[in-house]
């Protein structure tokens with residue numbers, strides 16, 4: 146697998162809560178790549194949580210930081226990159242993502258809601274109608290996510306380990322196509 150990838154980065158995209166950060170760490174271990182998370186880099190660079198950045202700086206600033214970080218990250222090789230769910234909405238970001246292989250983790254909204262029910266770290270869901278918000282975000286984003294090289298549809302019972310294994314077993318088929 147490592148030989149097949151030839152150092153090419155893997156970018157995980159998809160809605161918040163689909164498991165990009167969790168599965169990304171496992172993939173990095175399996176492939177022997179470094180793991181990076183664009184949210185984590187932003188938090189370290191700014192010295193504020195994602196919630197604080199959204200509240201104090203605003204989403205527009207966050208999106209600029211996200212693009213800056215992605216632009217810097219894509220200069221490196223041998224990375225598994227977990228992105229934030231909204232990264233697909235800036236056209237400029239696709240130029241960066243296309244440096245590597247793009248994997249869309251696709252999980253039904255109902256499962257995401259259950260996973261994030263007690264989570265307060267996603268500012269876009271801190272309102273009275275998280276289900277409505279997730280639905281409208283997915284509607285805006287779905288056609289962007291669908292431009293990934295690999296679409297992984299995840300069931301309610303699939304573990305992060307099983308998902309990582311499935312991604313790694315499917316990659317050879319998309320590499321042959323390109």
Ligand SMILES: Nc1ncnc2c1ncn2[C@@H]1O[C@H](COP(=O)(O)OP(=O)(O)O)[C@@H](O)[C@H]1O
Nearest residue numbers: 160161162163164165166167168260303304305
């Ligand atoms: N396959 C899975 N099965 C059950 N829970 C999961 C799975 N993948 C992720 N989670 C949980 O869902 C939450 C969101 O996962 P996370 O990796 O942060 O998603 P993302 O980075 O896509 O927002 C975390 O609590 C994580 O432990």
Ligand SMILES: O=C(O)C1=C[C@@H](OP(=O)(O)O)[C@@H](O)[C@H](O)C1
Nearest residue numbers: 160161162184229230231267268
């Ligand atoms: O979907 C989004 O717009 C966001 C997703 C979050 O990352 P995760 O997808 O890792 O939760 C984080 O970047 C921010 O809260 C905004």
Ligand SMILES: [Mg+2]
Nearest residue numbers: 165166227228
């Ligand atoms: Mg994440």
